[in-house]
Amino acid sequence: MFPGGSDSYLAISGEAHHFLSSSDTFHTPSLGDEDLDLDPDSALGVSDVVSDFGELGEDGPSGVPGNAVVGGNDPSFASTFVSTPSQSLEHLSLNQQSGGPMLGPDLSQFSSSSPMTIDVPLSDMNPGLLGHNQLTTIDQSELSAQLGLSLPRPQSPDQPLSADSLSDSLQDEDVDDFRRSALVDPPLSLSVSLAASLSEQPAVPASSAAPAHKGVGGKKGKKKKDPNEPQKPVSAYALFFRDTQAAIKGQNPSATFGEVSKIVASMWDSLGEEQKQVYKRKTEAAKKEYLKALAAYKANQLQTQPSIEVLDAPVSPPEPVTPPRSSRIPVHAPDNNTITNICTSNIILDLPQVTTRSRTGAHKPQAPPPANKILISKQQLQSPRQPPPLQQMQNTPPPPRLQQMLHSPAPPPLQAKPRVIATATPPPPPLQIKFVPVAQSDVSAPIIVTTAESPAAEVPPPTAIITDLSPTATEEVTEEGMEVELNVSLTPDAPPADAPSVCVRAGCNNTPIESKDWDREYCSNECVATHCRDVFMAWCAIRGQNSTTVT
DNA sequence: AGTTTGATTGTTGAC
DNA sequence: GTCAACAATCAAACT
Numbered sequence: 361m362f363p364g365g366s367d368s369y370l371a372i373s374g375e376a377h378h379f380l381s382s383s384d385t386f387h388t389p390s391l392g393d394e395d396l397d398l399d400p401d402s403a404l405g406v407s408d409v410v411s412d413f414g415e416l417g418e419d420g421p422s423g424v425p426g427n428a429v430v431g432g433n434d435p436s437f438a439s440t441f442v443s444t445p446s447q448s449l450e451h452l453s454l455n456q457q458s459g460g461p462m463l464g465p466d467l468s469q470f471s472s473s474s475p476m477t478i479d480v481p482l483s484d485m486n487p488g489l490l491g492h493n494q495l496t497t498i499d500q501s502e503l504s505a506q507l508g509l510s511l512p513r514p515q516s517p518d519q520p521l522s523a524d525s526l527s528d529s530l531q532d533e534d535v536d537d538f539r540r541s542a543l544v545d546p547p548l549s550l551s552v553s554l555a556a557s558l559s560e561q562p563a564v565p566a567s568s569a570a571p572a573h574k575g576v577g578g579k580k581g582k583k584k585k586d587p588n589e590p591q592k593p594v595s596a597y598a599l600f601f602r603d604t605q606a607a608i609k610g611q612n613p614s615a616t617f618g619e620v621s622k623i624v625a626s627m628w629d630s631l632g633e634e635q636k637q638v639y640k641r642k643t644e645a646a647k648k649e650y651l652k653a654l655a656a657y658k659a660n661q662l663q664t665q666p667s668i669e670v671l672d673a674p675v676s677p678p679e680p681v682t683p684p685r686s687s688r689i690p691v692h693a694p695d696n697n698t699i700t701n702i703c704t705s706n707i708i709l710d711l712p713q714v715t716t717r718s719r720t721g722a723h724k725p726q727a728p729p730p731a732n733k734i735l736i737s738k739q740q741l742q743s744p745r746q747p748p749p750l751q752q753m754q755n756t757p758p759p760p761r762l763q764q765m766l767h768s769p770a771p772p773p774l775q776a777k778p779r780v781i782a783t784a785t786p787p788p789p790p791l792q793i794k795f796v797p798v799a800q801s802d803v804s805a806p807i808i809v810t811t812a813e814s815p816a817a818e819v820p821p822p823t824a825i826i827t828d829l830s831p832t833a834t835e836e837v838t839e840e841g842m843e844v845e846l847n848v849s850l851t852p853d854a855p856p857a858d859a860p861s862v863c864v865r866a867g868c869n870n871t872p873i874e875s876k877d878w879d880r881e882y883c884s885n886e887c888v889a890t891h892c893r894d895v896f897m898a899w900c901a902i903r904g905q906n907s908t909t910v911t
Numbered sequence: 912a913g914t915t916t917g918a919t920t921g922t923t924g925a926c
Numbered sequence: 927g928t929c930a931a932c933a934a935t936c937a938a939a940c941t
Contacts, residue, residue, distance in 0.1 A: 594914050597940045601915040609916080617916065621938035624915080628940075643941095 590653035593646030596639035600628055863887050 594602075601624045608620045615623070628636075863870045863883040870883035 592913085595941045598914040601940085605916060617918085617937045619938090620916080621940090625939045 590650050590657050593643055593650045596636060596643045597628055599639050599642060600624065600631070600636075865890055 601621075604624045604627060605620050608615060608623055612619075861871070862868070863872050863881070865882060865887040868883060868887050870887070872881050872883055
């Protein structure tokens with residue numbers, strides 16, 4: 361499994377993805393959300409699924425791989441590393457027990473039935489060079505091909521993980537869902553993801569009262585809609601699309617809507633009836649809610665505006681109004697909660713500018729996470745959001761096609777929709793990520809991150825947990841928990857975990873400084889970011905270029 | 912005809 | 927005239 365024997369590796373067991381997939385992915389919308397509505401089985405998070413298909417590497421806006429991390433341009437990406445300052449990953453090995461290698465946790469359902477191990481030797485850290493011999497369960501390229509996506513070269517890890525993607529499927533969706541339901545119910549205070557914060561517009565231009573434009577009624581003859589009016593529930597397919605597209609886009613930022621649409625359609629097609637039922641049920645539930653909301657709305661309308669104007673002039677009690685897409689804003693100002701949420705779905709970087717960036721400037725840099733801690737989030741931790749449907753389908757068999765893709769070395773064309781019967785698998789266990797220094801002799805502090813994605817809604821697990829600095833702590837595996845092990849090999853010059861004499865980042869010989877964010881392993885945040893970026897890039901390269909081997 | 916997302920385009924009001 | 931803000935439109939596939 362670990363080629364190279366002693367080399368460090370990154371091992372992810374269980375449904376890896378949350379962490380891995382994301383390149384952005386690291387964001388994953390669906391990561392753990394909480395059930396808002398309580399239908400534990402109804403949330404699927406495809407988000408991550410796709411992440412695997414695609415590539416991390418698309419060049420982001422900046423085109424420079426490192427930007428995200430260092431510059432903090434890409435929050436999602438950045439966040440991925442920020443908190444993992446202490447390690448350098450030389451070799452990555454991903455072990456998944458139940459998830460597809462890269463499929464998001466949510467998607468894991470698709471492949472969850474079969475444990476798989478992905479070993480990705482990173483013998484050569486050169487991004488882009490790692491390609492040869494890695495063992496990965498799934499060949500990214502193949503998947504991509506399957507999906508018909510044009511994957512970018514792995515080299516540039518940056519972007520895919522845009523804030524957008526972050527917010528998308530999950531956050532936004534849920535938020536939207538929430539809003540919808542909120543129409544009837546009192547506004548809730550939602551914690552929105554960073555993504556949401558980032559993407560949001562300054563704040564509701566309350567003033568922008570001037571609708572810069574003509575009455576909507578535009579071409580399609582749409583009538584002006586009362587913002588307070590409950591929105592009709594969307595179709596099961598729409599829900600699925602919503603959950604899935606973000607992940608697809610996250611991995612393949614360059615994918616056009618059409619491509620994404622096709623992929624989603626393909627996935628939908630591959631989705632088992634049971635899984636579709638999950639969505640359908642969700643839709644049904646939404647419909648019921650809608651009807652109730654509508655009734656309440658109408659009642660309200662009658663009360664507040666008995667006159668004929670009802671149709672044209674929303675009576676609006678200053679309630680939660682669904683803002684235009686372009687101006688969506690977090691329900692509440694970014695604050696600690698926001699940050700926390702961000703963490704929920706991402707590994708948090710401690711670079712303030714990265715994690716706290718906000719157009720509104722409403723939120724301030726948060727205190728960096730405790731040393732050696734990786735915050736992996738599961739949205740559920742704090743967000744009321746409901747988990748994406750895919751997540752909820754954890755018990756359902758993986759879609760045939762996906763499954764097939766996962767297991768077949770040379771998957772057939774997309775068109776071919778092999779039907780495979782998958783066995784139901786238990787819900788994904790809590791995610792655990794361990795950073796295990798496996799390096800030859802250098803051992804860095806292992807970090808264990810556990811995000812308990814407790815199925816039980818009422819038990820909001822700690823956001824991050826971690827830290828087991830002892831080198832030996834690597835073996836820990838939770839019975840059902842997803843475990844991610846990051847066996848990190850430190851650079852040759854890296855000193856012992858406890859007291860490195862020089863900065864861990866390769867090429868940096870500065871003296872490490874004390875920081876609550878790391879154990880005296882780095883000399884600065886920049887080094888932390890750079891180091892993480894390099895590692896990530898290497899990882900991306902591997903993912904993107906090589907095939908994976910399923911074990 | 913409506914839904915999904917995001918980019919683009921067009922319109923409007925404010926400077 | 928420029929800019930910002932926002933709505934409309936478009937893509938493919940599905941309900």
